[in-house]
Amino acid sequence: MTDQPAAPEHRRSIRSFVMRAGRMTEGQQKGMDQGWPRFGLSLKDGQLDLDSVFGRQAPCNLEIGFGMGNSLLEMAQTAPEQDFIGIEVHRPGVGALLNNVLKAGITNLRVYDCDAIEVLDKAIPDASLDRLMLFFPDPWHKKKHHKRRIVQPDFVQKVRQKLKPGGIFHMATDWQHYAEYMLEIMQAAPGYRNLAEDNTYVPRPEERPITKFEKRGERLGHGVWDLKFERVG
Numbered sequence: 001m002t003d004q005p006a007a008p009e010h011r012r013s014i015r016s017f018v019m020r021a022g023r024m025t026e027g028q029q030k031g032m033d034q035g036w037p038r039f040g041l042s043l044k045d046g047q048l049d050l051d052s053v054f055g056r057q058a059p060c061n062l063e064i065g066f067g068m069g070n071s072l073l074e075m076a077q078t079a080p081e082q083d084f085i086g087i088e089v090h091r092p093g094v095g096a097l098l099n100n101v102l103k104a105g106i107t108n109l110r111v112y113d114c115d116a117i118e119v120l121d122k123a124i125p126d127a128s129l130d131r132l133m134l135f136f137p138d139p140w141h142k143k144k145h146h147k148r149r150i151v152q153p154d155f156v157q158k159v160r161q162k163l164k165p166g167g168i169f170h171m172a173t174d175w176q177h178y179a180e181y182m183l184e185i186m187q188a189a190p191g192y193r194n195l196a197e198d199n200t201y202v203p204r205p206e207e208r209p210i211t212k213f214e215k216r217g218e219r220l221g222h223g224v225w226d227l228k229f230e231r232v233g
Contacts, residue, residue: 028095035098054083059130064116069097071209076109087112131168139178156189163231171227179225195228
């Protein structure tokens, strides 16, 4: 999950998250201790050379706010011919994912544990990503909190800058009002094409794993809305 708090009046930037404390389990700490040296990325590394990071040329996918990392791990396992980068500030989630990466023995996944906006600004080269994924970000459902949502006109243009021409910005939410808000923002954003046949939402793509959270929501009758927009031009 990705949160975006309002910036204080004296600050211009809006961070993409709210820092959340959490106690690390033994497995999560193992992931940090053993997995981070192999799969962790730092802003200190500067702008990435993706071919060098992964040791090959391959399609690159980036997920903002991967939570505990189960979906990202499944995508990386299912598509070993592709590379994946995840961003998450919740350290127990980062540790959990890294621990599972070690168990799975995969090598096509890397992780940041810092602000997604900073990663996009400082580390991701322009026109380098084949897909950027934003699944179930915090909807900030109260109207007075809408400015905290990560999906804003400036953000979607930042995403477009990092996507290759033809690259995909894939969003998903289980809040209908946020889905409608996302659609409104994206329809007004220059340089994008909606991939939905009816110009609204796409059917759930097979490549997006169904989470336990989503399955529970389906049992309770909650909907999920997927949006896919392609960078054009």
